[in-house]
Amino acid sequence: MADAPALLEAQGLVMRFGAFTALRGISATIRGGEVVGLIGTNGAGKTTFLNMVTGYLRPTEGRVLLEGRDVTGTGPREMVGRGLARSFQVPQLFPEMTAREHLVLAEALADQGQRSLLGPLPEGGRAEAMLARFGLAAIADTAVSLVPQGQRKLIDIAMALMLRPRLLLLDEPTSGVSSAEKGPLMQTVFEAIRAGGVTVLFVEHDMEIVERYVTRILAFRDGELLADGTPEAVLRDREVARSVLRRKEVAT
Amino acid sequence: MFRRADLRLAAAGAVLLAATSLMPGWLLVLAATALAKGIVALGLLLLMRAGLVPFGQAMFYCLGGYAAGLGSLWLGIRDVLLLLLLAGLAAGAAGWVVGLLIRRYRGIFFAMLSMAFSMILYGVLLKSQDLGSSDGFSVPRPTLLGLTMTGTPALRILFAVTVLLTVLLAWGVSAYLRTAMGQIGPAIRQNEVRVSYLGYEPDRLIHREYAASGLLAGVAGALVAMLVGQVDPGMGFWMTSGEFVFIAILAGTGGIWGSLGAAFILEAVHAIAFDVAPTYWRLILGGTLLVMILRFPAGLSSLAPRRVRRA
Numbered sequence A: 001m002a003d004a005p006a007l008l009e010a011q012g013l014v015m016r017f018g019a020f021t022a023l024r025g026i027s028a029t030i031r032g033g034e035v036v037g038l039i040g041t042n043g044a045g046k047t048t049f050l051n052m053v054t055g056y057l058r059p060t061e062g063r064v065l066l067e068g069r070d071v072t073g074t075g076p077r078e079m080v081g082r083g084l085a086r087s088f089q090v091p092q093l094f095p096e097m098t099a100r101e102h103l104v105l106a107e108a109l110a111d112q113g114q115r116s117l118l119g120p121l122p123e124g125g126r127a128e129a130m131l132a133r134f135g136l137a138a139i140a141d142t143a144v145s146l147v148p149q150g151q152r153k154l155i156d157i158a159m160a161l162m163l164r165p166r167l168l169l170l171d172e173p174t175s176g177v178s179s180a181e182k183g184p185l186m187q188t189v190f191e192a193i194r195a196g197g198v199t200v201l202f203v204e205h206d207m208e209i210v211e212r213y214v215t216r217i218l219a220f221r222d223g224e225l226l227a228d229g230t231p232e233a234v235l236r237d238r239e240v241a242r243s244v245l246r247r248k249e250v251a252t
Numbered sequence B: 001m002f003r004r005a006d007l008r009l010a011a012a013g014a015v016l017l018a019a020t021s022l023m024p025g026w027l028l029v030l031a032a033t034a035l036a037k038g039i040v041a042l043g044l045l046l047l048m049r050a051g052l053v054p055f056g057q058a059m060f061y062c063l064g065g066y067a068a069g070l071g072s073l074w075l076g077i078r079d080v081l082l083l084l085l086l087a088g089l090a091a092g093a094a095g096w097v098v099g100l101l102i103r104r105y106r107g108i109f110f111a112m113l114s115m116a117f118s119m120i121l122y123g124v125l126l127k128s129q130d131l132g133s134s135d136g137f138s139v140p141r142p143t144l145l146g147l148t149m150t151g152t153p154a155l156r157i158l159f160a161v162t163v164l165l166t167v168l169l170a171w172g173v174s175a176y177l178r179t180a181m182g183q184i185g186p187a188i189r190q191n192e193v194r195v196s197y198l199g200y201e202p203d204r205l206i207h208r209e210y211a212a213s214g215l216l217a218g219v220a221g222a223l224v225a226m227l228v229g230q231v232d233p234g235m236g237f238w239m240t241s242g243e244f245v246f247i248a249i250l251a252g253t254g255g256i257w258g259s260l261g262a263a264f265i266l267e268a269v270h271a272i273a274f275d276v277a278p279t280y281w282r283l284i285l286g287g288t289l290l291v292m293i294l295r296f297p298a299g300l301s302s303l304a305p306r307r308v309r310r311a
């Protein structure tokens, strides 16, 4: 894995919001085929990091490279066009649309290179299989504003998967999901992407889930990269144990 | 590939065409104006679905009118269809150019920027003595496929052209709303960030739809210019834009019927109010609109049955 080519590189990322510095120079590399867990307490800068490497936030300092190409300052549209997809800590949905409409639209936009958007929506296509896979068939025709939070989270993740990404970033996929459903949810996500050899970075507070899936861990503390290494090494790190794991039950 | 909605549209067009010979001149002008404003409303429907309301759409309406008039006077184009094409292309191109800037703005900034552009055009036309300043100029009666038209028969033919064009454009817009691209506007209104994370640039769609709405308003302006035989800067004044905004809000975002219906209602109330109370017609018009908007807060198109089930 260590010799696989770098897919995503963050070089000295700094993010300042006014006088407050949320990220203080983060450098990390994600290589093709890795499954990386991003851990850190609430407010450590995990979401800010995802916002920057996906082009939503322009870093105050530093660069973002995707497959060696400098993509700093390009927007999410360009990043998605290059094979990236993400899900959100707070589901980012279209309140008036149904789950099915979300996935069908995602499919249409995923295939915009092959199929003209001036054609009909791809109804009855891959979206149906995705609805079934995530157990969303029963609520497929309900406006998502009326759907419970846990299922909204699933729709958010399913939309990202519809894009058939090469690099998938998940921001706390299991937050807001009942503890009994966390395991099955992650299993569904990884089943959905297993065939494609997708590279994954996910933010997670539940260390059991982290240990089950990841090949490497990045640990953030107060906007700094505290540790970067194998799960065994990072989870046994004293500083990580003291300042990150101690508050692992606080899920935000 | 024709749907029942398309058949309804064709039937409505056929009824209007059949009624043409029964309608007196004043009614022909009134109905054709209402249809033309319906065409403007179709363009606004695209933008409204994306959550945008331009306060200066009369700019394109006015441009279309002047393009038809000048195409006739300066370029010697007399054919009604060629003039409509010219006006549509001119206004569409103007929409594209303005769109380069306005595509980045949302909400009140989008609305005011559009209004600012329309006031620039209004100001320029007011100062252009070659174009008749505040009086404008008269637009010669066009010909249709080489046939000269005069008097009430000319109005009949122009009305018929307006009906056919309205049906065609409404059909085009409703077909567009059924495409994948037609779904992106509402998605932008509901969550723009997610649209870009699905790999589509929201600004790009807004730019395209803005240019398309300019084209539609331009065609409408040209129709009215040829019908009335006159253009003046008032076509581009903010009051005209305000009327379009009224129609758009009354219409709602549910589809083409709301837009066409709202234009008809506004034009009819306008005419009746003006007839009944020449001094207080604005009061009646305003009052009626207020009542209608209170009665149908989601617009007239909310009366049409929806395809999506709501739990």
Ligand SMILES: Nc1ncnc2c1ncn2[C@@H]1O[C@H](COP(=O)(O)OP(=O)(O)O)[C@@H](O)[C@H]1O
Pocket: A017, A020, A022, A040, A041, A042, A043, A044, A045, A046, A047, A048, A049, A252
């Ligand atoms: N847009 C913003 N403006 C100001 N402060 C922000 C903004 N986004 C995040 N922050 C701050 O940056 C810090 C890191 O936030 P975040 O990246 O959301 O943390 P995490 O996802 O690790 O919980 C927090 O203190 C948060 O309040």
Ligand SMILES: [Mg+2]
Pocket: A046, A047, A048, A089, A252
């Ligand atoms: Mg977060």
